Amino acid sequence: MNERSVAPGGLELVERLVNSVDLETGADALDTPQGRARLGLTEGEAARARELRESLRAVLLAHAGHPPHRAVTPLGELLAAAPLVVTVDPADGAAALAPARDGSLTARVAAAVAEALVAGTWTRLKACEAADCHWAYYDRSPAGRGRWCSMQVCGARAKMRRYRAKGA
Secondary structure, eight states: OOOSOOOSTTHHHHHHHHTTBOTTTOOBGGGSHHHHHHTTOOGGGHHHHHHHHHHHHHHHHHHTTOOOSSOOOOHHHHHHTOOEEEEEOTTTOOEEEEEOTTOOHHHHHHHHHHHHHHHTOGGGEEEOSOTTTOOEEEOOOTTSOOOOSOIIIIIHHHHHHHHHHTTO
């Protein structure tokens, strides 16, 4: 649904996870081996990935100023269990949080969120305000006030609904 370029850094993983389901059609990439493989998941990890996905979606809606789409486990609770370690590059001394041992999806997402917090990009990752979409997108608008994943699809639909509601 999104013609925008992918989110920077580790946020691309978060964006890919949130966008692994099409709310309009119900097609869920986590239902297929190929879709799970793109996220490095096994079939047994799909249920936890769905829970993480919907918690992320609720946060991305909040970034856009919208209430959660439904009741979800708070993202902080899910990420609290993520095993992370501090890594230090011996060449330049740069430090970062990285997934420990297992490299679980939750740990990879937690590391991506931490990276985005440091970079100041976390709140630019948002969910489309269209109720039948909620697709994740990275808001590159100068003021950070993007509302839709696609101006040509979701934005045009919203504007047409407003126009018709005016009775014109």
